[in-house]
Amino acid sequence: MTRKKRRLYFVLAGMIVLSIAAALVLMSFQDSLVFFRSPSDLVEKPISPGRNFRLGGLVEEGSIDSQGVTHRFRVTDLNETVPVTFDGLLPDLFREGQGVVAEGSLTEEGLFVATNVLAKHDENYMPPEVAEALKKSGQWKPEGSD
Amino acid sequence: MKLKFLVPVLTFAAIAVVLWYALFNLNPTEIPSELVSKPAPEFALEPVPGYGPGLAQADLATGKVTLLNVFASWCAACMAEHPFFMELKKQNVVEIYGLNYKDKPDAAAQWLDRHGNPYARTGMDLKGRIGIDFGVYGVPETFVISADGKILDKIIGPVSKDMFDMRIRPLLNEAGS
Amino acid sequence: MVAEIGQFVLILALVTACFQGALPLIGAARENRPLMRFGDNAAFVQFAAISGAFACLTIGYVTSDFSILNVVNNSHSLKPMLYKISGVWGNHEGSLLLWSWILALFGMAVAFFGRNLPDSLKARVLAIQGLIGVGFLMFILFTSNPFERISPAPLDGNGLNPLLQDPGLAFHPPFLYLGYVGLSITFSFAIAALIEGRVDPAWARWVRPWTLAAWGFLTIGIALGSWWAYYELGWGGWWFWDPVENASFMPWLAATALLHSAIVVEKRDALKNWTILLAIIAFSLSLLGTFLVRSGVLNSVHAFASDPARGVFILIFLIFVIGGSLLLYGIRAPKMKGGGLFAPISREGSLVLNNLLLSTITATVLLGTLYPIFLDAFTGAKVSVGPPYFNATFLPLALPLVVAMAFGPFLAWKRGDLAGIVSRLKFALFAALAFSGFLWWWQTGTPVMALLGMGLFAWLLVGSVLEWAERIKLFRGPLANSWKRMIQLPRSAHGMTVAHIGVALVILGITASEAWQSEHLGVMRPGETVTVGGYDFRFDGAEAITGPNYDAIQGTFLAYKGDNKGVYLYPEQRRYTDPPMETTEAAIRPMLSADLYTVIGEADGDGGYAVRIYHKPFISWIWIGAFVMFAGGALSLSDRRLRLGAPGRAKRASAVSSAPSEAKG
Numbered sequence: 001m002t003r004k005k006r007r008l009y010f011v012l013a014g015m016i017v018l019s020i021a022a023a024l025v026l027m028s029f030q031d032s033l034v035f036f037r038s039p040s041d042l043v044e045k046p047i048s049p050g051r052n053f054r055l056g057g058l059v060e061e062g063s064i065d066s067q068g069v070t071h072r073f074r075v076t077d078l079n080e081t082v083p084v085t086f087d088g089l090l091p092d093l094f095r096e097g098q099g100v101v102a103e104g105s106l107t108e109e110g111l112f113v114a115t116n117v118l119a120k121h122d123e124n125y126m127p128p129e130v131a132e133a134l135k136k137s138g139q140w141k142p143e144g145s146d
Numbered sequence: 147m148k149l150k151f152l153v154p155v156l157t158f159a160a161i162a163v164v165l166w167y168a169l170f171n172l173n174p175t176e177i178p179s180e181l182v183s184k185p186a187p188e189f190a191l192e193p194v195p196g197y198g199p200g201l202a203q204a205d206l207a208t209g210k211v212t213l214l215n216v217f218a219s220w221c222a223a224c225m226a227e228h229p230f231f232m233e234l235k236k237q238n239v240v241e242i243y244g245l246n247y248k249d250k251p252d253a254a255a256q257w258l259d260r261h262g263n264p265y266a267r268t269g270m271d272l273k274g275r276i277g278i279d280f281g282v283y284g285v286p287e288t289f290v291i292s293a294d295g296k297i298l299d300k301i302i303g304p305v306s307k308d309m310f311d312m313r314i315r316p317l318l319n320e321a322g323s
Numbered sequence: 324m325v326a327e328i329g330q331f332v333l334i335l336a337l338v339t340a341c342f343q344g345a346l347p348l349i350g351a352a353r354e355n356r357p358l359m360r361f362g363d364n365a366a367f368v369q370f371a372a373i374s375g376a377f378a379c380l381t382i383g384y385v386t387s388d389f390s391i392l393n394v395v396n397n398s399h400s401l402k403p404m405l406y407k408i409s410g411v412w413g414n415h416e417g418s419l420l421l422w423s424w425i426l427a428l429f430g431m432a433v434a435f436f437g438r439n440l441p442d443s444l445k446a447r448v449l450a451i452q453g454l455i456g457v458g459f460l461m462f463i464l465f466t467s468n469p470f471e472r473i474s475p476a477p478l479d480g481n482g483l484n485p486l487l488q489d490p491g492l493a494f495h496p497p498f499l500y501l502g503y504v505g506l507s508i509t510f511s512f513a514i515a516a517l518i519e520g521r522v523d524p525a526w527a528r529w530v531r532p533w534t535l536a537a538w539g540f541l542t543i544g545i546a547l548g549s550w551w552a553y554y555e556l557g558w559g560g561w562w563f564w565d566p567v568e569n570a571s572f573m574p575w576l577a578a579t580a581l582l583h584s585a586i587v588v589e590k591r592d593a594l595k596n597w598t599i600l601l602a603i604i605a606f607s608l609s610l611l612g613t614f615l616v617r618s619g620v621l622n623s624v625h626a627f628a629s630d631p632a633r634g635v636f637i638l639i640f641l642i643f644v645i646g647g648s649l650l651l652y653g654i655r656a657p658k659m660k661g662g663g664l665f666a667p668i669s670r671e672g673s674l675v676l677n678n679l680l681l682s683t684i685t686a687t688v689l690l691g692t693l694y695p696i697f698l699d700a701f702t703g704a705k706v707s708v709g710p711p712y713f714n715a716t717f718l719p720l721a722l723p724l725v726v727a728m729a730f731g732p733f734l735a736w737k738r739g740d741l742a743g744i745v746s747r748l749k750f751a752l753f754a755a756l757a758f759s760g761f762l763w764w765w766q767t768g769t770p771v772m773a774l775l776g777m778g779l780f781a782w783l784l785v786g787s788v789l790e791w792a793e794r795i796k797l798f799r800g801p802l803a804n805s806w807k808r809m810i811q812l813p814r815s816a817h818g819m820t821v822a823h824i825g826v827a828l829v830i831l832g833i834t835a836s837e838a839w840q841s842e843h844l845g846v847m848r849p850g851e852t853v854t855v856g857g858y859d860f861r862f863d864g865a866e867a868i869t870g871p872n873y874d875a876i877q878g879t880f881l882a883y884k885g886d887n888k889g890v891y892l893y894p895e896q897r898r899y900t901d902p903p904m905e906t907t908e909a910a911i912r913p914m915l916s917a918d919l920y921t922v923i924g925e926a927d928g929d930g931g932y933a934v935r936i937y938h939k940p941f942i943s944w945i946w947i948g949a950f951v952m953f954a955g956g957a958l959s960l961s962d963r964r965l966r967l968g969a970p971g972r973a974k975r976a977s978a979v980s981s982a983p984s985e986a987k988g
Contacts, residue, residue, distance in 0.1 A: 003664065006664065006665075006666065006667065009667040010667065010672075010675060013667070013675075013676065013679065014679055017679050017680060017683050017720075018683060020719070020720075021683045021686070021687055021716065021720060024687070024715060024716045024719055024720070025687055025690060025712075025716055027715065028711060028712045028715035028716055029694075029712065031711065032708065032709055032710075032711035032712040032715065033706045033708060033712070034706060034707050034708070034709050035704065035705070035706050036705040036706065036707065054707065058278060058281075061275075061278065066925070066927070068845060068846040068927060068931075068933065069844055069845055069846060069924075069933050078181075078279075078281065087844070088844060088935075089558075089844070089922065089924040089925075089933055089935050090924070090925070097274060097275065097277070097278040103709075151596075151652065151653045151654075151656045151657050152653040154600060154603075154604070154649045154652060154653070155646060155649035155650045155652070155653050158607070158645050158646055158649050159646065161693065162638070162641065162642050162645075162646065164693075164696060164697055164700050165614070165638060165641075165696070166638060167700050168696045168699065168700050169634045169635065169638055220481070221481075223396075225395065225396075225473070225477065225481070226392070226396075229473075229474075260477065260478070261477070308632075
């Protein structure tokens with residue numbers, strides 16, 4: 001086997017791995033980019049029912065209605081409001097009037113079915129290490145702050 | 147053939163340019179757009195005991211630019227900006243109102259006893275309800291209020307001198323001239 | 324007074340680092356021995372100075388000196404002593420001080436242990452270390468001074484954050500920093516080699532222990548972080564693919580690749596340019612991670628919004644260090660001579676494949692981490708790249724990696740015999756198929772991915788053990804003979820086997836806990852019993868309790884199986900008052916076969932409580948496996964040190980040593 005031929009093998013192997021990786025990246029980007037929308041954004045740039053996205057805003061005062069582990073509440077940004085339903089334990093920091101980010105999708109009727117609810121930790125400005133910790137916990141997802 | 151060795155540095159250069167741009171131009175903490183240049187929400191609050199008078203929406207339309215500072219005695223970062231506010235008060239640069247957020251009355255009063263009171267008026271938002279109307283995400287936050295009581299800007303986190311010169315002073319000068 | 328001393332010695336350290344960064348470089352260029360030797364002394368002084376600063380800050384914390392702003396913000400007189408001390412590095416300023424301290428510690432270690440390094444190489448390595456130190460010390464002194472005073476001093480501090488008072492989190496950052504900073508040494512070696520224009524097997528032998536140590540520390544650091552997330556956050560997850568985790572995972576991936584490619588340089592004098600590049604990239608990724616976490620560019624809101632100066636500083640530092648080193652690479656690397664030839668099917672070939680896959684994985688993780696910034700910068704759209712992306716790209720690329728992990732060690736250097744290996748590995752293949760088949764029959768309805776994962780576990784475990792058995796000729800002669808061979812086998816070979824088995828255990832933990840996890844979510848009333856994963860959980864009610872600085876609702880569960888007595892579990896929902904904060908304290912019963920995990924939530928106002936119960940089979944093995952990987956690294960490292968200390972024995976100790984050794988006795 002000549003030096004050139006060997007080289008060719010390695011270059012070929014590299015190309016194959018890279019193209020597989022590129023294909024994987026492109027394929028998964030299609031579905032797994034999770035957009036962030038506030039209720040007002042949602043009116044401007046609607047997202048089709050069934051598509052996964054993140055809804056961020058404040059939990060409207062007096063809107064929480066919990067039946068066991070099924071929770072219904074409304075997310076507002078003081079302009080628009082979106083009704084949300086969620087099955088599960090709400091995070092520690094979930095409270096009326098607090099920031100919240102819910103991940104899930106809309107039904108045809110415009111109800112947001114959340115698969116995951118993240119409360120934004122917001123009582124204090126944290127040193128980055130705490131922020132790191134809280135980010136990890138999913139209790140504080142700051143993309144929602146705009 | 148030699149060029150391939152430059153691929154890493156070029157890749158990094160591209161990343162660095164975007165990071166540079168992101169660092170200066172993307173601010174994940176921008177004020178909720180629906181609040182800008184709208185009147186401050188309606189409210190009327192009792193003062194922190196001993197640090198009156200109280201604070202209400204009507205008090206914000208003062209005819210000059212003022213600051214509304216959201217603070218709490220349990221908040222570490224508030225202490226960082228506190229000396230600067232004391233300085234502002236001493237030099238009479240701008241009038242500051244204190245919105246005491248989710249605190250206990252005596253704890254807040256003690257805090258002001260100990261560290262000094264930079265506020266012309268204070269209001270206690272014990273349950274954080276007014277905070278919601280203002281879109282407060284955390285403490286400290288500082289709102290710049292126009293002469294007619296509208297919200298001009300919001301600063302998230304402690305106000306430093308640089309921050310003041312960059313974001314607040316231009317608004318003061320604009321109104322003054 | 325303590326703060327002023329601390330500040331002073333920090334400045335002293337900076338001045339020393341400046342000299343350490345300049346003089347030895349000049350000395351090496353002019354072959355001036357005293358100037359080169361200056362690096363050693365400077366490294367000692369710098370270490371002593373930063374140790375002094377670190378001690379000063381620690382004294383400030385231990386004595387609760389609230390005239391220091393940093394102590395006010397991060398400590399409290401009521402904190403337990405352990406957390407007062409861990410509070411020293413549990414914040415931005417202190418953690419940077421720890422970074423610099425470890426940097427200086429490792430610099431001194433090079434000066435001390437590197438007696439057999441050529442003078443010029445050692446001088447250059449220490450100089451590069453010094454320059455990195457200059458960057459960090461300037462960052463501390465100009466933007467993040469831990470010794471800043473506050474006047475008037477408050478009566479007590481603010482740092483009683485309950486989430487941070489946790490042993491897992493207290494020791495997670497130091498291990499990560501040990502890893503990051505360990506990579507700075509390999510980086511310095513790489514830059515020094517580029518300046519010298521020479522890389523040889525001896526160079527790789529000096530670099531490998533540092534890579535091993537850095538890799539081991541990163542492994543432990545990442546494992547501690549995920550363990551903390553698992554037990555503290557109360558929803559059973561342990562890895563979230565968020566930017567903070569990726570920031571530590573990318574250097575780990577690069578270090579793993581470097582670990583393997585350095586072997587090729589050492590044994591076969593090949594892949595030199597690539598190894599240099601990997602050493603640069605591994606440290607660059609550590610720095611990039613630091614930037615992303617601390618600059619406020621990525622997902623950060625409050626942390627640094629108030630001080631953009633820090634982000635600017637780190638970015639400029641990044642551009643100097645990463646841009647400068649990659650540019651140097653672009654200029655000098657083409658002049659480096661390639662080494663030995665090898666066939667695609669060979670040990671080298673398998674290590675190339677390992678590197679190819681690992682670096683591709685690193686690239687996809689980097690892409691996913693940076694993509695939100697790019698998209699925001701170009702289109703203004705806010706997105707997050709979630710776990711689905713990472714799982715979809717990581718798993719398919721990791722799969723061939725694990726398959727090859729069993730193959731690689733069997734292959735001979737230069738040219739391997741694939742057919743022979745397949746026949747030797749057929750037992751591993753059989754084990755994998757049999758194990759998967761058994762699970763398929765036993766647990767009907769198991770997803771294909773789980774069968775695949777369990778098959779991989781068996782494949783890698785059996786393959787690794789087979790390779791080890793082969794080396795010591797187990798059952799191919801008298802046991803005494805095998806025993807003798809086992810003793811003589813270099814520790815690095817044992818280390819590799821152990822580390823690979825560790826990977827297999829991690830695969831077991833991940834697969835089993837994902838595939839066979841059982842969960843119950845619902846409202847339970849006192850006296851009710853649910854069955855989750857074969858265990859009965861009886862809810863005995865909940866009561867309000869008062870802790871030192873919190874109120875809590877504490878639930879009582881009795882978990883039992885069949886007739887045995889069972890264990891009590893006490894999950895809590897805590898409400899801290901100062902600062903106001905709620906936390907979930909899951910109650911976990913870890914066992915080798917499964918973890919029982921209970922969480923209590925809100926009362927429904929009618930006597931019932933929302934509860935969540937998990938049965939997570941084999942999940943502990945994720946962390947056991949990580950520890951086994953670390954142990955493998957440590958075993959391998961102990962071998963290296965032996966050889967470094969006595970280079971004369973190097974030939975006998977190493978299994979293959981075709982390349983001439985250049986170590987000086």
